[in-house]
Amino acid sequence: MPKVALFQATSGIDPAENARDLVAAIDEAAEHGAAMLFTPEMSGMLDGDRARAASNIRTEQEDTVLAEVCEAAARRGIWVHLGSLALDRGDGRWANRAFVIDRTGTVRGRYDKMHLFDVDLPTGESWRESAVYKGGEGPVLVEGTPVGTLGLTICYDLxxxxxxxxxxxxxxxxxxxPAAFTVPTGQAHWHTLLRARAIEAGLFIVAAAQVGEHxxxxxxxxxxxxxxPWGEVLLDMEKAKGVGFVDIDLARIEEVRSRVPALSHRRDIVAPSD
Incomplete structure (x- = not known):
């Protein structure tokens, strides 16, 4: 039964400082025997000022946060799901990209966030990810991780x-x-949506999130x-910044799916003709 770690972060506008926090989280996760660490969306930099953020955006090959996380994963012999980084695609747009890094520090999978957060909230907050980001082209699975086959999503994909x-x-x-949910939408929907997705799909959901004032x-x-897979919350880190731990019993998936085999009953829905 693999133990995994979740890093609940308050990432800021300085990638170097965020990288130090990520490396410290990797060290703590490894010291407590975790096979894999999960980190939030925008672990490398969370900066709503896009003009200022642009000075810190790099390509994947040049990104120092990714390089430091890969080095730390190899040094500590632990897998890391790096929730996401803002990266230069090289075509004038940015990517919100997740990485799965194995215990040798090798990138085993990448996923660009497919659904971009373009909303106006009742609080007056307005977000337009599509103004600078380009959405990913399709879903990604990574096989052979300590938690079996891992499916990748990011925040609004939920x-x-x-x-x-x-x-x-x-x-x-x-x-x-991995997520950076706003407070209003989190209070209204976070727990409900995550539990629903786990129940519908009959599998485990691991959601490392950003927290607090940035x-x-x-x-x-x-x-x-x-x-x-039954929708039971095994870990809720509430408002605590830091690293939390949970055991993932993969045998639970077959147990739940045998009781409620909804996944095998799923049918394609075709719109009725006139």
């Missing part, structure tokens, strides 16, 4: 159950949902969660 159904039907045992002025909800 609201699109068809993506989770696809990942489950393609063989995912665990789906990662240097760019925003506030994030926290409550990094691990949810089992």
């Amino acid at each position: 609201r699109f159950p068809s993506l989770f159904a696809h990942l489950a039907e393609a063989g995912a045992d665990v789906i990662a949902v 240097a760019d002025g925003r506030a994030t909800y926290g409550h990094s969660l691990a949810v089992d």
